[in-house]
Amino acid sequence: MYVFDLDTVELPFHIWCLSCNERIGQGVRFNAEKRQVGQYYTTPIWLFRCKCPSCKSYFAIQTDPAHTRYVIESGAREQLQDWNPEEHGGFPIHDPEAPSEDGAFSLLERKKTQQQDGAKRQARIEELEEHNRGRWADPYTRNAEMRRAFRADRKARLERAARDANLRERIGWSDDLPLVGESSTDLNLSTPVVRRDFYEARAKRPKPARLAPAFSRAQRAPQLSTAGRRLAGQLLAPGYAKR
Known part of the structure; x- marks a missing residue:
C-alpha cells in the first residue's frame, strides 16, 4: 500500500483508453491520485492515477522533467496528431529534438x-x-x-459647396443631412447627355422605305363606256343642276 494525495489534473493531450477504446479529449479534468515516483536531479517526478469516465478503469500519466512534458505511464495511449494544434486553437506540442x-x-x-x-x-x-x-x-x-x-x-471645393447649397434650396434638403458626391454614373445619366444620346440614336436609325404605287392613277381609273362617259360629262359640267 502506498500513500498518495488527491489533486486535480488536466489532460495535456488527447488519449485513448486501452480498456474501452474511448477517446478522452485534451483539457478534461480528473480528481487524480498524486504520488512521487522518482526525481530528476532536484525536481520530483509526479504520477497521476485517473479513472476513465466510461469504463472506470485506471490510467496513469506522469511528468517528464527532462523534456518538460507529460508521458503516459499505463492504461492509455496518446492520440497521434499529424497537424499543428496551434493553428486550431490548441496548445503547442513540445519537441525535445528542436x-x-x-x-x-x-x-x-x-x-x-x-x-x-x-x-x-x-x-x-x-x-x-x-x-x-x-x-x-x-x-x-x-x-x-x-x-x-x-x-x-x-x-473646386467652393464651387462644389455653392452647387450643394443651390441643390439643397431647390429640393428642400436639410443642412444636417449630407449630400452624396457625383459619380461617373450620375454624369452619364444626366438630362443633356441622355437627350443627346437619344437624338444620335434616332438619327442613326434607318428610315422606313416608302413603296411606290403598284398602279398609276390612269390605270386605276375605271374604263367607262361611251354612254357612261357622256353621263359623267353631264354630271361634272359646271352648269348642270339637279332636276
Missing part, C-alpha cells in the same frame, strides 16, 4: 538575421532620404507648386 532558442547557434542565427534586417532598413531609409532631397532641392519651387495645387483644390 534546437533551443537560448543555445549558442540560435543566438548566432538571431544576431545574423537582425543584422540583415538592419541593413535592409538602412537601405530603405537612405532611399527615402534621397527621394526627399530630390523633391525639396528647390524649396521655393516646391512651395509654389503646393500652393498652386491648394488654390485649385480650394476653388
